[in-house]
Amino acid sequence: MLRVWSVSGVELTSVSKEECRLVRDVKEHLRTRRGFPVCLQQLLCEGRCLGDDVEPPSDLQVVRLTELHGNQEGIAGQEFVEAARSGNIEAVRFLLEAGVKKDWGDEGGFTALHRAAEKHAEICSLLLEAGAGTEVFNENDETPLILAARGGQTEAVCSLLDAGANIDAQDCLCRTAVMEAASGGHSEIVRLLLDAGADANVGDDRLDTALIKAACGGHAEIVQTLLDSGAKKDAKNGVKATSLICAASYGHAEVVRLLVGAGADIDVRDRDGRTALAHVGHGDLRRHSLAHFALVVAMLGSTFEAFGGSMLEQDEMVLRRLLGSAAASSVWQLGASGIGV
Structure with missing residues (x-):
């Protein structure tokens, strides 16, 4: 021993x-x-x-x-970043006291603050108090705020916002913190970012907005939050798909209900000329429950009887509006195409 x-x-x-x-x-x-x-x-x-x-x-x-020597900068920096990544707050504190370079980056450009923002809020706060930079970019052009939002780290996001982090910074794929939070289903972080002034309508390299990402993921609460904040409900991405088309394609019934209720354009067509209703039929039915697809089709103007069920009362208002639109004619197109379940 x-x-x-x-x-x-x-x-x-x-x-x-x-x-x-x-x-x-x-x-x-x-x-x-x-x-x-x-x-x-x-x-x-x-x-x-x-x-x-x-x-x-x-x-x-x-x-x-208690002090680092001049030739220890690289070794100390590596240990500093690793300590932040692994959650070793004492090691982080000792290295700060010894004078480690606060914004030292590893081979991927990750600083200690990047790593702490991913999962260790207490270390994140400690580093910010010590003066670590919030606008340092790693090799993917990601800031600590983007990583914290992606990882659902609410406390870290709060600390970074309080420290003045750039709320609309974009990574190499043009993704922002609010996009990452919306995509990951982190509703509280989306609210925090919007309240702090995040731009909900900016698009990434594929022109996907935060609303489109939330709709694709079926995150109804976030969709509602974004709609309430003024997000453009009919914004199109690179393939001309809107949030409604994306939600219908993935079978997210509640999101479809919210978007249609908010006045989303139900007749808009994507790059291939397909409406939201047409996308329901072309989706991968194996990934979703039959009930969800039946509900979405009903909300977009089809008939629930075809699925052996009856329409839900809460969707009656939406369906009435849809049946009075051009979307109703798509029902016959869907039936004629031979799409079934």
């Missing part, structure tokens, strides 16, 4: 020799257990500093350095 002591004589940890065959292993063990960064450790035996590649004796003394 190996025992590691502080300078003051307090036993800090004990570990089997099988676990720690080299001094380097002991240092990594201390980082995990005590948060001591490897680059700030010196292990001593009888006053002699031990190299990383030697076999450790049974009793060791650790000295934690």
Whole structure:
């Protein structure tokens, strides 16, 4: 058994020799257990500093350095980013106190704040308080705010917004934080971003807006939030599909109901000339329940009797409006095409 002591004589940890065959292993063990960064450790035996590649004796003394040396910037930076990624807040704190470069980026351009924003809100706050930059981009042009929104990290998003992060920054695919939150179904984050002034109508590299992404994912609450904020319900993406066409295609009945109720254009056609109703028939029926597809078809003007059921009362108003439109004629086109379930 190996025992590691502080300078003051307090036993800090004990570990089997099988676990720690080299001094380097002991240092990594201390980082995990005590948060001591490897680059700030010196292990001593009888006053002699031990190299990383030697076999450790049974009793060791650790000295934690309080300052980094000039040639440690890269090593310390790597450890800093990894500590933030793994949630080792003590290691992050020790490295900050030692003067680590706060915005050091790894090979992918990820800083400690990028990694903390993905899943460790407390570390994110600590880094922001220390002055870490919010507008540093990784190799994908992602900011910490974009990553936090994508990961559903509400607390981290709040901290980043309070720190003045650019709310409409776009990554290499032109995606913004509100798009990522809408796509992932993170309703509270969508509300936070919209309240902070996020642009709900900007499109990504495929011209998908936050509303289109939410509609594709079937996130009804987010769709309603975006509609309430003034999102353009008939915006088209790169294939000329609207939110309604996307929702119908994926069989998201509640989203279809919301969009039609909000006045979405039910007759608009995509690049291939297909309406929302036509997309119901062309969707992958195996991915969705029969009940959902029946409901969507009913809401878009078809007949529920064809599916062996009856129309839901809550959809009556929507259906009446649809039946009075050009969409009603699409019912016959759908039937003539031989599309069935």
